[in-house]
Amino acid sequence: MPTFRTHFSYEALLELRSSYTCSSVKTDSKFTQQELPACKPILTPKWVISVFVLVGVIFVPIGVASLRASQQVVEIVDRYDDACVPANVTDKLAYIQDKSIQKSCTRTLTVTKDMNQPIFVYYQLDNFYQNHRRYVKSRSDDQLRDKSKAAVTTNCDPEATLNGKPIVPCGLIAWSLFNDTYNLILNNDNLTVDKKDISWKSDREHKFGSDVFPQNFQQGPLIGGKTLNPNVSLSEQEDLIVWMRTAALPTFRKLYGRIHVDLKVNDTITVHLENNYNTYSFGGKKKLVLSTTTWLGGKNDFLGLAYLTVGGLCFFLAFAFTLLYLIKPRKSGDNNYLSWNRPPVGR
């Protein structure tokens, strides 16, 4: 058989020819004939203006509610990185790196508004790149979950092994664990900061093994952050679990604990803190945050303001389009607007 260019498709054509009978035509014909019923919405003034009004009507109340929620949140923020270095220290970096100095520091906070429990205690770091590529990958999830996989430290360099033995937990994230501590005193009474359940339950149960214990951690020549008690399993090391949930942004807060006491306005809280963590080398800020929470989370005016802006904009657009439509009505779908029906201009 000679084969011409369209030989095979041509056979198909002949086949089609023979199989094409009246009865087979009608099956699925709506689909094959591209005649499926369709609705064709068009941006008519009525439709567009009502959509904008509708969006406005929905968005403004949500904006108001979000903004109110955000306003209800009481938040006390105290930056202590500079204040906690004695005034006479000129080289802050040397100061923080000197292990021999006891770096305790006392801060006093005044409650500006009544705060209902639970009150969340956060630490906030600025200019800290937990999302850096070198950093974010430097961990071994297998090792954290499974006792038998302690040796899986592929991504953990340069904190993978110590003298040939695997470090658990390995990697830069665990190594640089935040190690400032806070003791809160309310009107001379000790204020308990509950450090239970500050991490995600799912992490404790499935990501960090209850039979995995720290090994060779912070034993190397360079000590990064906090040391871990080698007798406590990783699933109970909640500070570590919180820290290992890396932040996506260079400014972030991490939960330190909760206070189960209501605070009254003008209460004074004294914070005894140990200022161990080094943010001085890269000029990062450290802040202590006490905050209540609402259905929308912590204090964040953004959503409320954005909703109000969008709602307002929609109302404005609806109004403007209505006005425009009244002032300069234009018949939609007029044959005369078709370019080939218009006299050619400027030719």
Added chain:
Amino acid sequence: MKRLVYINDDSCRYSYCDNRISNTKYTLWNFFPKNLWEQFRRFMNQYFLLIACLQLWSRITPVSPVTTWGPLIIIFIVSASKEAWDDYNRYLSDKKANERNVWVVKDGVRRQIKAQDIHVGDIVWLHENDEIPCDLVLIGTSDPQGICYIETSALDGETDLKPRIVPPISANMSVEQLEKVKGIVECPNPDNDIRRFDANMRLFLPSVDNEKCPLTINNTLLQSCYLRYTEWACGVAVYTGNETKSGMSRGTAEPKLTAADAMIDKLTIAIFMLQIVVVLVLGYFGNIWKHTKGLKQWYLMYPAEGPWYGFLVIPLRFELLCSIMIPISIKVTLDLAKGVYAKFIDWDEQMFDWETNTPAHSANTAISEDLGQVEYILSDKTGTLTENRMIFKRCCINNIMYGNDNGDALKDARLLNAVSSNDPDIVKFLMVMALCNTVVPVKSNDDTVSYKAQSQDEEALVNAASNLNMMLISKDSSTAEICFNGSKFKYELLDVLEFTSDRKRMSVVVKEGQTGKILLLSKGADEAILPRVYPGQQKQRYLEAVEMYSQLGLRTLCLGWRDLEEDEYKEWSKNFQEASCSLENRESKIAEVCDSLERDLHILGVTAIEDRLQDGVPETIKLLRNAGINVWMLTGDKQNTAIQIGLLCNLITSEPNSQLLSISGKTEQDILRSLERALLITKNTCETKDLAFVLDGWALEIILKHSKESFTRLAMLSKTAICCRMTPLQKAQLVAILKSVGYLTLAIGDGGNDVRMIQEANIGVGISGREGLQAARAADYSIGKFKFLKRLILIHGRYSYNRTAFISQYSFYKSLLICFIQILFAFLSGFSGTSLFNSISLMAYNVFYTSLPVMTIIFDKDISETTVLQYPQILLHSQAGRLLNPTTFCGWFGRSLYHALVIFFITICAYADEKSEMQELSMVALSGCIWLQAFVVMMDSNSFTSPQIILIWGNFVAFYMINLILSAVPSLQLYTIMFRLCGQPSYWITMALTVAVAMVPVMAFRYFRNLYWPSPINILQQIEQSNGSIQPSRNVGSALKPARTNLTNLLTGSRGSRGSSYQPLLSDSAESTR
């Protein structure tokens, strides 16, 4: 140059290849490397391979290598298996042909061997209905006259039977002699010309003198034809395997690239450039950050001394991060969409020709978009515009015109009376009609005679003659029998002076059986016959008749005859034999000899044959021209007839609205001068006037030789042209000229003479018509009738273009969207090349989440089919590439940048501080992309059908389902993330905000534009909406009349700004920016 074939001789049989046919592209061994090589010739594949290889370097890869390797391997496997399947099928069909059993004579014994084992020089024995296995020279048949019939439809698509004759030298040989015959055939080296075989043969026989006998194509049996109506035939194999004429004419067609594809390639390269710039800039920033800030971030533990290639690491990371800018899925998505467009064409019932039961078929699935951008249609006339169903309508005999009153000479009482009264002129006239042809009468069982003819005209003439009682009863190679008014006459057929397109006439020399008189009977075109009359013959009346008939669009032939003296014939016959034997320039030598005989003719009369216009042709041409498509007619017919057909089918209008410029002349100078004049007139004429030029093949030949440039300029200015007397090559040349200046051409034809033009054009359309299926086979699309062309172009072409424009730009949009988010994230992650999204999300985003909704656009219709057909001018929109060009792409680019900014900033603001957990934030941003893309597809769909709604929102639901399932797998990074997010009110509020901020400006802008600067599409949509359904009466009238004139302006105006094809053709400036 020459090949010597020793008949039935084993000594030299192995110097030529055996008869194994191979059409396969690959072998088992070279498939893998060759196919890989072919695939890697594409820029995109090279690019993705590079990316995939870079990803293997774990130091720089932001995501798992699977994200690129997976899709890449899938794409490769899909296209490789398609190729393999096609090639396997080819292999199977080759194998079937190769292993067929054939009878071959060896050493005087007939034996059965496999077809692949035939060698040059073997004698092959064929039986009735056998397929001919290789090219043979016929040496014997069962027919005592030495005739056999073959069907050549597989070779040239012609379905009629063709007679083949045993060369005289071997005629009258017995079967025993044939089995033992020895000799030499001297033939040219293999070529692909299926109409020529200039060879000669010498047989070593004791009884025959050792004389060279000439061979022509009529003595051959070509491979892939079938033997019919002949008990057996035998021949000498001269060409075998892939060296046969059909094997040599098999060409692999270059894959065609559509204009839209070319634009997509350009955009891809532009994006690639952008990517390089982004990579360099971010890489630079990254290295700066590393050295100024990074080294101070103690927790990153940057080593003081990095490796020497350290400065490359960050740029390469960004290269990998940005590699998703070029969507890996675009080719697969587009191929899939194009496949569906092609299916829609195949399925279209409105393009189904119920008369012949032919559906439309697209053999080439890749070029549907081009249909919507066609600018020039070059159409054949006979069989394409006309039905190619020839009917004898009128004649002029002896200065009397028959058939003038009722339009049908066969019913003209005067003619019928003249026939029954044996009017000698009329009898002669009918005799020429019946004898001067190559028609084969086939007697069926019930004694009725039907005619098989190569030429439709001859068939019409013979049929008409038999209706007028002049029946051609039987015919073989040397005798013919006719029956007139009941009495039979025998004629001896002495010679046939064949028709060629140069001679434009054919003649036969016959000897009357009873009287022994020798007659020359001729028929041909008027310009070929009338100059050859004897001096003194009145031809004025015939010229008038010809003129009048062609005015009516009828095809005319002049018939003539003359007595030959015995001596004159004998002398001429000798010359003729000599010319027929020559190996070189045979055709022109024969023409010269024939010329010497065909003179001093007595004109008998003129016949007029009607070839009716196909149904719906004028309307279709009018519609296509309103759509801004220029239609040219290229025909082999003569000028007057062509012009008449042109008038009848709306191609040209009569004065004063239009002017016909004729380019003609007696000398080369005349022609060139008239070309310049035509060009001048065309340039200076008022634009409302339709100008068309007419030229013939001879003029074209001279013009192409001397003044191609002026002609190209004229071609660009002319909306209409009629080119007559075109050879197949010239048709293809005209297509090439238009293509060379950047026009998108569509060639449509039905016969073998259109194949070259069809293959040359951007789009070839074949009409599966009466001249066989050859054109339909070579074409990209085949349709049953010319009128289906309007649906093919205006409906399928236009929709395909619109859809491809959307799919391709959307594919870039979604890739850019996610890539911009990654780039923005680089600013917050110390330019370190962290990926915000995890590998699973990235892969699923490209392959799954975004590829399904966009496919819904293949159901989209911006305006209904009725509206398109009513306002065909809308085609200008897609013709000018208004929906896919750098400007519209900038719109999409801007939109993706804006949407990326919206998603990114809303996400980082809403999920700041204590919420800024990496996985959560990443999922919020990804959800934002998914929400937006659903709304973008919604916004840009023009119509919603149920599959569209199901796919868009089903995909949306699927996204949540998949991520909820993934969130339940503890080992994944995504574990619990989606559950947590779905439980947070702030997540849903953030999503709604993202959609509103992203879509409100788009919608406002679009509304504003639709209302105040509407594009024609918008207006038509509004018209549709307001009318419900359009009232044809009012709109068509008002829309089309002024449209004609203004369109002229627009079109001619746009010619100046050619080159940037996307510039607005329509006079408004509403761009399709979004």
